[in-house]
Amino acid sequence: MSTAIAKLLGADGPLAQALPGFAPRQTQQAMADAVEQAIAERSTLLVEAGTGTGKTFAYLLPALQSGRKVLIATGTRALQDQLFHRDLPTLQRALGLSVHTALLKGRANYLCHHRLERVAAGDFGGDLALHPVLAAVQGFAGRSPDGDLDALEELSPQSSLRPFVTSNADNCLGQDCPDIGDCFLLKARRAAQQADLVVVNHHLFFADLALKESGFGEVLPDADVFIFDEAHLLPEVATMFFGTSLGSFQLADLARDLLAEAAQLGDVPELPPRAQALSQAAAGVNAALGDPPRREPWPLRPIAVFTDALAAVRQALADLSASLEALSGRSSGLDNCQERVALLAARLAPFLTDAQADQVRWIDVRQRSCTLHASPVDVAPLFNERFPRHARACVFTSGTLAVAGQFDHFVQRLGLGDARTLALPGSFDYQTRALLYLPGDLPEPSDPGYTEALVAAALPVLRASRGRAFMLFTSHSALRRAATRLRSCDEFTLLVQGERPNSELLAQFRRAPAPLLLGTGSFWQGVDVRGEALSCVIVDKLPFASPGEPIVAGRIAYLRREGGDPFNDYQLPQAVITLKQGLGRLIRDAGDRGVLMVGDRRLRAKGYGRVFLKSLPDMPITHDLADVQRFFDAPAFEPAAP
Ligand code: SF4
Structure with a gap:
């Protein structure tokens, strides 16, 4: 065991002196030692650390001391916050370090100035019940240093106002945005690029891998060291992001944005009927699937009403594509809609042909919308192809990775056959x-x-x-x-x-x-x-x-x-x-x-x-x-x- 690590995490070390109640644990030291070694060798390590091991400090300590660019991905945003706002500062203070760190969440967590302005102009249906919440969001926009909406209690993650004051990849205007100078999202991404240690979550990590694949630019910085906490969740998150999906709400959103753009331009009479046709086609898919809410496999035999509804969506997108092609360059909003039409048409394509053998197609029916999914059944090849690990140190850790002491299942799910494994019992009796x-x-x-x-x-x-x-x-x-x-x-x-x-x-x-x-x-x-x-x-x-x-x-x-x-x-x-x-x-x-x-x-x-x-x-x-x-x-x- 590295004597430096043993000293830092030992009974007389700086952590024991700085943190009341800190108990030195052999298992914690063993894990920190293994992480330090993986970082030095740029190898892959799997660690099951039972409850009470103190695994967070066991990976943060060697990561902070490595002098390398580090990316840590946690399972939830709550854990991201805990790591960034509590554990990292505690450890840095105790060790006298000043590593430049950054927190980066998905774009749906950041207030979007541009969309907030549109909402303030009455662009969200004017639901009166939401007006006090909107006032709170406007106040937050003026005082928040980072626009992270998790800090705004009045706006719950489930609030129907939330999608109107945040952006998504479809409706963000990017470089064409008039508010780009104040954009919270871009500031957070820039800070992440510049930091030495960045804390993200699994969803953002995989969304970024999927984005790179589609050629839509990179959000996360590259790093030398990748640490995945709660790694047992990764295979399912990968399944979600490596698949293709198309939601009827995305079609309806696009139709609504097209109508708003057309109203603003005032001289594109051909557009509203085509946007309405898309809206009706989206409603047609919902109607074809009907009630109740459910998740079900793709129909084995074609159901006429469903295939007709999908054909109507294809036609509506094709018509819109032709119209928008002719209007190309009229406004940044319309150009953005044109890109979305192309993107949604590409997402629809796999549902109009026979399924691939390595995919499972299925349908998620909700109260007022539905989503079509084509998910990979085996994410290991995709994970290794999109996230090559050579020349990178990768640590996958969780309290629950092994089955009867063996890591085979996790190794096989993510294709990590070259990894070193370490199973550490929890320190509780x-x-x-x-x-x-x-x-x-x-x-x-x-x-x-x-x-x-x-x-x-x-x-x-x-x-x-x-x-x-x-x-x-x-x-x-x-x-x-x-x-x-x-x-x-x-x-x-x-x-x-x-x-x-x-x-x-x-x-x-x-x-x-x-x-x-x-x-x-x-x-x-x-x-x-x-x-x-x-x-x-x-x-x-x-x-x-x-x-x-x-x-x-x-x-x-x-x-x-x-x-x-x-x-x-x-x-x-x-x-x-x-x-x-x-x-x-x-x-x-x-x-x-x-x-x-x-x-x-x-x-x-x-x-x-x-x-x-x-x-x-x-x-x-x-x-x-x-x-x-x-x-x-x-x-x-x-x-x-x-
Ligand atoms: S760049 Fe995108 S996220 Fe940023 S303010 Fe503009 S629309 Fe919103």
């Missing part, structure tokens, strides 16, 4: 601080009465833990059934995903007496409730992705065609990672204690159950409810003395 409860008498998960039986088995556990629990479900229907059963029970403050925004549910969870949160999807990972506030996690079933999900189904079919083993190579490891993420919600700090209950009897009855158990931290397992009661009766769970 799961033997004394956690208990895995597997109730012995639940029916098969496929049994129609399973969810009701699970709730009945969970109730005594929830009473013992006095709520303070997450119940995590693998499907919305199971979540709803459990919610129905639990609503009559007044012992807990019941919080149900979907009934309020997730952030509100979490805030209430932290405050409410005996809270019980029922969640699925996003609550399995990335949620951080520390201390006794969360003392129990109950998992309904082993979290295998639904084979009815279009991308999952496409990937299974593809692996089968290729002679692979979809279950062992894809479905099982994916489910193991998700279960590890679920458990990760429970023990967040060295002082945390808690019970993980898994209702699914397959964990014990099936051979593959051993793969799950081998992948979880080493902790006591019980089938006896009395052990759960004893665990919660232990002194650590007694209410603190006043």
